[in-house]
Amino acid sequence: MDAVRKMSREIASGCLMARARKVSRLVTLIYDDALRPHGLNASRMNLLVAVGLSPGITSHKLGEYLEIEKSTMSRNMGQLEDAGLIVQEKVGRQRRLYLTPDGEARIAEAKPSWEQAQEAARETLGSLADAMLERYPMPGDP
């Protein structure tokens, strides 16, 4: 085996980035498929329940929690607003986020599909699923 292949193997075989991104692609597909009939995708469901959990939170603060850059937050929240699922209350330079009645209903409607995706993801990931839930708590966890 030549030097290039050896070096590539050394990098590829233990790379946390390669694994994290692959897991993300895989899991996102599962949730996208499950949520598509409800006009949602993984990203939108994520943001929607985050707003539902913390109504009145600012875009800035929510972006910090979720590690999403402010420009991404701005555009993605704009889409949820265009879809009528949230409202953004403009307070000075801040945006406070609230679910609309449609947004609340959409979460309830999509919840069974989310549960199916969650189960499918758990099967795909095996024990890594437990590790991800145990060891990397998210804001809003009990």
Place this chain on the structure above:
Amino acid sequence: MDAVRKMSREIASGCLMARARKVSRLVTLIYDDALRPHGLNASRMNLLVAVGLSPGITSHKLGEYLEIEKSTMSRNMGQLEDAGLIVQEKVGRQRRLYLTPDGEARIAEAKPSWEQAQEAARETLGSLADAMLERYPMPGDP
């Protein structure tokens, strides 16, 4: 606490998708920062070492390994080719991938930065890093 908040908490608190995507965003930033001085990013480094590990592999097969859709493979490999880091040998309808000398040199040049990113990611992820490496093997692993 109202019903909407309770439901949102139930979904947000255990969602594998939310965690997988957050970890991916976080880890990608670390590697992007480290690799930027070398004209690479997380995605390109990933593909480059994958080709270095399996020279002559087809785009289709590599996409299967990495769980990357064929159209994404097509565009991303096109960029690596434009950058002079790989060549795509057109064999019938297939594309066989090889590193160029520049591509090989780029991997060697970027390796120390990759190692720094790897260490930083390990610290950020804590024991989840071990779980990801142990429990979700990638093609090319020993």
Place this chain on the structure above:
DNA sequence: GTTGAGATGTTGTATATACACCGAGAAGGA
């Protein structure tokens, strides 16, 4: 050999993401 089905890749379109930069508002000191 011709044809039809399957495999492989590309292009059109949409979304998610980030960085650099800009703008508006807030906060504090001279």
Place this chain on the structure above:
DNA sequence: TCCTTCTCGGTGTATATACAACATCTCAAC
């Protein structure tokens, strides 16, 4: 008060990603 600086968002641009549709090549059945 006024000016500076900081904070929060938005816009311009680039890349990563996926799905749908299409093109092209292979191969097997006939």
